[in-house]
Amino acid sequence: MNGQRLVIAIPRGALFAETLDWLDGLGVRTDEVRANDRKLLFSDVGLITMRPSDVPTYVAAGAADLGITGKDVLMEQSDDAVSSGGRDVYELRDLGYGRCRMVMATRDGPDPASAALRRLGVIRVATKYPRVAARYFDDTGRQAEIIEVKGSVELAPLTGLVEAIVDLTATGTTLRENHLVVREEIAESTARLIANPVAHKLKAAAIDDLLERARAL
Amino acid sequence: MIHPIPSGTRDVLPDEMRELRAITEAIREVFGTAGYGEIYTPALEYETVIGRANGGLRPAYRVFDENGSVLVLRSDMTVPIARVVATRYASAEPPHRFCYFAHSYRGVRPARGQPREFLQAGVELIGAPAPGGTAEALTVLCHALDAAGLRRYRVGLGDATLYPALLDSLGVAHDKRDALLAELARGDFVGLEHGLRELELGEQAIKLLLEVPQQRGGGDVLHGPAGPVADAVAGLRAIRGLLEPEVAERVIFDLGLSRAPGYYTGAVFEVYDPALGMPLGGGGRYDNLLGEFGHSLPAVGFAIGVDRLHIALAAEERL
Numbered sequence: 285m286n287g288q289r290l291v292i293a294i295p296r297g298a299l300f301a302e303t304l305d306w307l308d309g310l311g312v313r314t315d316e317v318r319a320n321d322r323k324l325l326f327s328d329v330g331l332i333t334m335r336p337s338d339v340p341t342y343v344a345a346g347a348a349d350l351g352i353t354g355k356d357v358l359m360e361q362s363d364d365a366v367s368s369g370g371r372d373v374y375e376l377r378d379l380g381y382g383r384c385r386m387v388m389a390t391r392d393g394p395d396p397a398s399a400a401l402r403r404l405g406v407i408r409v410a411t412k413y414p415r416v417a418a419r420y421f422d423d424t425g426r427q428a429e430i431i432e433v434k435g436s437v438e439l440a441p442l443t444g445l446v447e448a449i450v451d452l453t454a455t456g457t458t459l460r461e462n463h464l465v466v467r468e469e470i471a472e473s474t475a476r477l478i479a480n481p482v483a484h485k486l487k488a489a490a491i492d493d494l495l496e497r498a499r500a501l
Numbered sequence: 502m503i504h505p506i507p508s509g510t511r512d513v514l515p516d517e518m519r520e521l522r523a524i525t526e527a528i529r530e531v532f533g534t535a536g537y538g539e540i541y542t543p544a545l546e547y548e549t550v551i552g553r554a555n556g557g558l559r560p561a562y563r564v565f566d567e568n569g570s571v572l573v574l575r576s577d578m579t580v581p582i583a584r585v586v587a588t589r590y591a592s593a594e595p596p597h598r599f600c601y602f603a604h605s606y607r608g609v610r611p612a613r614g615q616p617r618e619f620l621q622a623g624v625e626l627i628g629a630p631a632p633g634g635t636a637e638a639l640t641v642l643c644h645a646l647d648a649a650g651l652r653r654y655r656v657g658l659g660d661a662t663l664y665p666a667l668l669d670s671l672g673v674a675h676d677k678r679d680a681l682l683a684e685l686a687r688g689d690f691v692g693l694e695h696g697l698r699e700l701e702l703g704e705q706a707i708k709l710l711l712e713v714p715q716q717r718g719g720g721d722v723l724h725g726p727a728g729p730v731a732d733a734v735a736g737l738r739a740i741r742g743l744l745e746p747e748v749a750e751r752v753i754f755d756l757g758l759s760r761a762p763g764y765y766t767g768a769v770f771e772v773y774d775p776a777l778g779m780p781l782g783g784g785g786r787y788d789n790l791l792g793e794f795g796h797s798l799p800a801v802g803f804a805i806g807v808d809r810l811h812i813a814l815a816a817e818e819r820l
Contacts, residue, residue: 345613346778374688481688482773482780485657485753488717 288490290483293343293351295336299475302381303352307331310497337361340478344372349483350491354382355473356452360413374484376491377477377498384454386416388468391441395467397448401426409448410440417450420470438462509609509617521620521811525602527648528622528805535641537600537624542581544604545572553793554580556763561608561617574606577762579787579802582625587794595628595798602807614779614809623784623804630799631736631786635768636743638784638801643748646772649810652817654774654781656751657717658740659758661765661785663733664714670729671706685714686759714757722754730756740768764790772805776816781809 292312294303304314313329325332332348339353340361351373358375388409390397397407407428411417414432421428431446433439438458440446452473453459459466477498484491506512513521529539548563548571557580560573575581578601590597602622609615624641626634639656646654664685668678677700684693690711697707713730716722723738737754744752753773760769760783769785784803791798 344778346776375691378691378694476691479688480778482775482778484688485717485755485771485773486655486775488753492715 288487289330290350290487290490290494291330291332291348293332293334293339293348293353295339295351295353296333297336299336299352299354299382300333303475306352306379306381306498306501309501310494340373343478343480346480346482349480349487350376350494351478352379352475353478354384354452355471355476356384356386356413356416358476358478359386359416359471359473361415372481373478374481375476376479376484376495379475379477382473382475384452384473385466386413386450386470386473387453387466388420388448388450388470389441389453389459389464389466390448392463392465396441397467400447407448408446409450410437410446411450412437413450413452416470420450438464507617509611511616517811521807524649524807524810524814525620525622527650528645529600529602531641531645531648532600532622532624535598535624535637535644537598537626537641540582540585540599540601541603542575542578542585542601544574544606546575546581546584547571548573550584551575551580554583554764554790555793556765558607558762560606562606576607577605578603578621578623578804579625579764580790582627582802583787583790583794583800586627586791586798587796591796596634597627598624599627600624614777614781614806614812616808620807621782621804622807623782623802625800625802627791627800628798629801630788631767631801632739632743634799634801635740635786638803639740639744639752639770640748642770642772642782642784642803642805643751645805646810647747649814650817651774651810651813653776654751654772654813655753657753657755657758657771657773657780658737659755659769660733660736660767661759661769662767663730663756664759666733667710667713667729671702671710673700673702682759685757686761690715717753717755717757720754722756736768760785768801770803774813774816776813777809779809781806781813 304318307314316326317331336353337357339351340358342348343351400407405427407426408431409417409428410431410433414430418430437449437451441449441464442462479491551573558576560576562574564572566572582599586597604618604620606618609617611617626638664682665678668681681693681696684696694711697710723734741749758769764787765785766788767786771780771783774781782803782805786801788799791800
């Protein structure tokens with residue numbers, strides 16, 4: 285079963301540069317990917333590039349054998365509510381880079397979220413991670429109205445749409461610039477190497493070889 | 502007029518039905534030749550009866566009947582057949598061999614190959630202990646897939662007791678075990694490592710607990726580990742010894758294989774095909790399930806997802 289070719293889904297965006305460096309370290313050729321901004325499919329080196337949130341989709345369907353994406357994406361797409369014991373993707377390694385925190389933040393000054401909870405019984409929360417946010421407020425026993433936004437989440441509390449946001453922050457600069465402060469930390473996120481469960485069995489030799497090279501880094 | 506149907510269900514029209522029939526007829530022939538009698542049970546069961554199965558899947562659909570009893574749509578055929586054997590075959594001489602072609606229902610997120618109503622072709626071999634019964638089930642499984650015309654498939658074979666035994670031997674408390682087993686079932690090795698590190702087990706133990714479940718491949722996997730997993734590995738070796746070569750060459754030994762539902766008590770297996778990102782069938786031993794219905798017998802069975810098999814066959818045609 286040697287000579288198996290792996291297809292690896294890699295995320296464009298914040299994790300892109302470090303992912304390419306990591307692949308370089310494994311001996312995967314990335315020069316063509318680096319040279320091509322528009323091209324998506326690099327079949328001679330087995331790489332495909334996409335949005336980070338699409339990586340689990342391609343890997344779960346087996347269109348890619350392996351993928352790299354943030355834990356934040358995996359948390360948002362994991363479906364514990366309706367799972368029947370199945371699993372979409374395996375999570376093989378914490379790659380350590382792309383470190384950031386999933387936080388609950390509000391405007392600075394007196395905490396508007398706890399005021400809303402005390403007086404109105406519900407916190408309104410804007411987020412790009414509705415499942416993570418809903419699960420977090422459920423788990424902490426607070427009623428929250430989750431409002432999914434696609435663009436800048438920071439805008440929502442400033443305009444009075446919501447009292448709080450749940451979002452990802454690395455340095456906290458964007459939050460600070462918008463007069464937002466972190467009230468609660470929900471989770472920490474780093475880049476993860478994921479695998480299709482079937483590929484993990486059928487291409488075991490190739491995947492283990494790659495993991496072995498990664499361990500040597 | 503367009504009239505909708507529930508999410509995760511679909512209509513099968515004649516072109517597709519012809520192809521599905523060709524698959525199920527080929528499989529029915531194999532099951533029949535191997536001595537498995539076809540049975541059918543009601544799609545609706547009493548929740549209190551089906552709920553006797555410890556570790557069974559939680560039913561996704563419930564309704565009330567006219568007396569106020571809670572009825573559920575079955576989520577597999579194994580539990581209903583255990584009920585039938587305890588009820589109707591209590592005094593008959595085992596082993597019992599049954600096969601079925603029937604729909605079951607689960608509350609999954611609908612996707613290709615993952616509907617909420619799905620057709621399974623499967624067998625239950627009741628009253629035949631390991632390793633002989635398991636080897637027979639694997640043989641019938643491979644013959645059925647061969648007869649359907651699938652060429653590239655492999656069968657992953659592991660043991661549901663292996664990892665729990667390993668955790669026990671290293672002194673992991675029972676209340677911590679379930680969370681770790683859930684991480685393994687999800688294939689979350691990062692989460693598994695985090696969970697293990699919290700237990701302060703020592704580097705040697707953590708290394709073992711992380712490496713063993715990632716061992717998968719040919720027979721060499723069975724030579725490595727001794728000690729706490731020896732029983733499970735010896736069981737796998739005994740099964741291999743009973744398989745005919747055409748079946749044995751399909752098998753991938755997988756020390757980390759874990760399968761829902763939770764009633765498996767020994768060997769478990771799954772069918773993989775490169776055309777499909779998910780297993781297209783699977784099964785295992787459930788030696789305690791019949792006992793929960795008051796008629797204790799060792800048993801093994803498997804189910805093939807007919808829709809998934811159809812998808813894999815269609816992909817092979819394009820090669």
